[in-house]
Amino acid sequence: MQFYRRPQPIGAISFDLDDTLYDNVPVMRKAEAEGYRALCELFPQAQQWTQQQWAERRWQLMRSEADLASDMTLLRLATLKRGLMELGVDETNAKIGAEQGLQAFLAARNQVVVPAQTHEMLSALGQHYPLxxxxxxxxxxxxxxxxxxxxxxxxxxDGRRGKPYPDMFAAAQTQLPQLKPGQWLHVGDSPLADVLGAHRVGWQSAWFRGGLYDEQGLIVLPTFAYHDNQTLADFLLD
Known part of the structure; x- marks a missing residue:
């Protein structure tokens, strides 16, 4: 572990999910392929763009519309609907098609294999902290x-924006109003969504180095960084 700030007493812990508690990369590869296949079956004109081109359109939309960038469901729906309309599908059917494409994606997206170590860590931590x-x-x-x-x-x-906006952190605090912001620890792999988001609301943060990002992505320093679940659990349970 590497400490960047002096840790304060912890009263509750929040966790990011994807690429923090399990490897989400192979899951997303399969889900993206399945979503594209289903979309092309429903709307053959969708094949005018490759799977990669659909993904690039989603990234462009993410960069241009900040509110969509933090809500992966709305982002995907908007990409599919707007793309289908651009390909000549009327708005009503484009909206229906976007929902159908999303459901095909989600069916594969939820085929996650959670490591036994993650279950063990969450079970142990849950006996000592609200999670x-x-x-x-x-x-x-x-x-x-x-x-x-x-x-x-x-x-x-429902109008609640994703990290690094404060909305979801604020929603968590309503569950345990007796805790001060500095008593919360947020755990995640994203320097922007997790580390910056937590520190913006006065929380501590634990940055998981084994996710998708390297140290170059850090905008602010986390409270500490760790490499694996066992190290994190040992520290938090000590």
């Missing part, structure tokens, strides 16, 4: 077997 999940993604924690570890699972929707 909450805060994720910008759209994984279903009930389907992947993690839901029961958490007091609450918070994701974007």
């Amino acid at each position: 909450i999940a805060i994720s910008n993604g759209n994984v279903d924690t009930r389907v992947i077997g993690l839901h029961d570890y958490f007091h609450q699972v918070i994701q974007p929707g």
